[in-house]
Amino acid sequence: MTVINLARECNLLSILPAAFYLCCWHASATDIFRGVLLDNGTRCIMSPADQEACITGRFTLLETQANKTWKWLHPTQALVSCHTPEKCRTEREALFWRIWYPVPKLHALSPSVELQTCTVCTQKAKELHNAGRRSVWEDLPSVFGLPEWEELKRQP
Numbered sequence: 001m002t003v004i005n006l007a008r009e010c011n012l013l014s015i016l017p018a019a020f021y022l023c024c025w026h027a028s029a030t031d032i033f034r035g036v037l038l039d040n041g042t043r044c045i046m047s048p049a050d051q052e053a054c055i056t057g058r059f060t061l062l063e064t065q066a067n068k069t070w071k072w073l074h075p076t077q078a079l080v081s082c083h084t085p086e087k088c089r090t091e092r093e094a095l096f097w098r099i100w101y102p103v104p105k106l107h108a109l110s111p112s113v114e115l116q117t118c119t120v121c122t123q124k125a126k127e128l129h130n131a132g133r134r135s136v137w138e139d140l141p142s143v144f145g146l147p148e149w150e151e152l153k154r155q156p
Contacts (some may be wrong), residue, residue: 071132074092
């Protein structure tokens with residue numbers, strides 16, 4: 001939150017997408033709305049517009065990770081050339097539940113994890129996962145209502 005506030009104050013908008021993502025990843029909704037207590041005893045709180053961007057962005061990212069980054073993880077996403085379909089489905093399902101239950105965890109940009117799946121599924125999962133992460137990263141500014149990366153990079 002401090003980074004977001006400082007980036008706004010210094011007009012360093014190019015760092016905002018990553019700062020918003022980290023805020024969504026670390027901060028609870030309560031922290032986003034009420035701010036966080038700093039070591040010096042002061043409270044850091046974002047502007048109402050940035051609070052809204054963070055909260056709506058979190059929901060968008062959760063949806064996006066289900067449709068892009070982690071889509072391959074869904075238990076119904078079996079690969080035709082899988083060597084051990086039941087074992088691979090069970091492995092994917094276990095990780096699926098760790099990410100989505102009891103409350104979805106934000107992992108839209110997280111690296112893939114090592115699974116005990118067949119070589120075909122492992123390789124395909126890594127490819128799909130990395131493609132999903134790239135897509136999420138490319139779309140990250142728009143998730144938070146910011147200009148596209150190219151425009152952000154041109155700003156001072």
